[in-house]
Amino acid sequence: MGNILRQPAELSFQSELDILKSEDTGPKPSNWQLSPQAVVTYLLGGKSPSGKEISAKYIGNRRLIETAVATLATDRALLLLGVPGTAKSWVSEHLSAAICGDSTQVIQCTAGTDENQIRYGWNYAQLLSKGPSKDALVPTPLYRAMESGTLCRLEELTRMGSDVQDTLITVLSEKMLPIPELNDAVFAERGFNVIATANNRDKGVNELSSALKRRFNVVVLPLPNDLNQELEIINQRVAEMGASLDIPVPKNAVDEIKKVVTIFRELRGGETLDGKITLKTPTGNLSTAEAIAVMVGGLSQANWFGGGSLSAEDISSNIVGAIVKDPVQDKVVLEEYLETVLKKRRDFADYYHNINEVL
Ligand SMILES: Nc1ncnc2c1ncn2[C@@H]1O[C@H](COP(=O)(O)OP(=O)(O)OP(=O)(O)O)[C@@H](O)[C@H]1O
Ligand SMILES: [Mg+2]
Structure with a gap:
């Protein structure tokens, strides 16, 4: 698997999962690979029982992750909700990797x-030649998860039509x-x-019906609440991504990350970090992921x-790309920010100059 562009979590963090698995003595829910405590340690990082280092995958509130893990051990499903870029997919992938060893x-x-x-779907060649049978049935990831007692991930649940969403009600x-064509059913x-x-925050989403909502426990993943936490997330992920892309991370990256996050947080929050100047906010949500x-x-x-x-020169066009999602409205917001805030800050002079150039 050496040449795979991006390995699933269970492979890229296999050694940590193996350590936790071999040292885990806690009770496990049926068919789980790890105990709930070990799953939380895997997600939030810390020490294995014998003192081996486990890296943090999610940086944030422990309670949220505990609630998410505890939910998965009940008969209710888990819904991770939040604005784009708050690590919903990331947490979902790592939870699946830790709990059932398969995040795919x-x-x-x-x-x-x-x-x-x-x-489920049908293999039409088989269906036509032999008629409906289990062999002609094409299982979906949900079907396979039910059969094998594992987790199925549904990404962006609210983007599909409400009628299709409601298919999940019986399953959950x-x-x-039920497989009416075969007069049969799959039992999970x-x-x-x-x-x-x-x-x-998305356009074109379909509200969950209240019948379906009742079958989910909702855990809301927030944007990081302080600058240091956000810096920690970004420093760590940039280092990891640099390593996986074979791109060296220069020493000064930490300083530049701090400047970029300052710009993002000020525009996102609608005021400067010292609270002195009120700003217009851009239409995009300028998440940590961005x-x-x-x-x-x-x-x-x-x-x-x-x-x-x-240098600011390398980053500026990406900054503009992230902030200016609406070419008219956001451009005005950014121009105003440059003139009222960045122009006056000596340590942001490079950014003022370079962003102005690409804007
Ligand atoms: N609190 C956090 N801890 C660790 N990583 C984070 C955190 N917040 C964001 N990230 C990083 O942000 C990146 C993007 O997250 P992800 O794609 O999971 O977002 P999302 O919430 O699914 O967004 P979308 O709604 O657009 O699908 C990931 O690489 C993840 O590492
Ligand atoms: Mg996502």
Whole structure:
């Protein structure tokens, strides 16, 4: 698997999972690979029982992750909700990797998702030659998760139509999937559950019916609440992504990350960090994930075109790309920010100059 662009969590963190598995003595829910405590340690990082280091995958409130893990051990499904870029998919992937060792049973829900992608489809050649049979049935990730007592991930649940969403009601409440064509049903094995993600800022989403909502426990993942926490997340992820892309991370990256996060937080919050100047906010949501993307883009530019260290010149066009989502409205917001705030800050002079140039 050496040449795979991005390995699933259970492979890229296999050694940590193996350590936790071999040292885990806590009681486990049926068919779980790890005890709930060990799953939380895997997600939030810390020490294994014998003192080996486990890296943090999610940086944030322990309670939220405990609630998420505890939910998955019940008969209710888990819905991770939050604005874009708050690590919903990331947490869902790592939870699945830690709990059932497979994070690849994913259904990406879109406006075009139909029931066949949720329940099962048919292999039409087989169906025509032999008629309906289990062999002609094409299982979906949800079907396979039920059969094997593992987790199925539903990405962007609210993007699919409400009628299709409601297909899940029987699955979640009765833990079975009827197959009327065969006069049969799949009964979920113990260990089966669903982790869905949805973001509450998107256009074109379909509200969950209250019948379905009742079958989910909702955990809201917030944007990081202070600058230091956000810096910690970004520094860590940029270092990891730099390593996986074979791009060296220059020493000054930490300082530049701090500047970029300052710009993001001020624009996102609608005022300067010292609270003295009120600002207009751009239409996009300038998440932590976007700050990570800006920095990784900048690193790549510095590596391939720059002089090795990271400068405002390498990052500025990415910053503009992240902030200006609406070419008219956001441009005005950014121009105003440059003139009223950045122009007056000596340590941001490079950014003022370079952003102005690309804007
Ligand atoms: N609190 C956090 N701890 C660790 N990583 C984080 C945190 N917040 C954001 N990230 C990073 O942000 C990146 C993007 O997160 P992810 O794609 O999971 O967001 P999302 O909430 O699913 O967004 P969307 O709604 O757009 O799908 C990940 O690489 C993740 O590491
Ligand atoms: Mg996502």
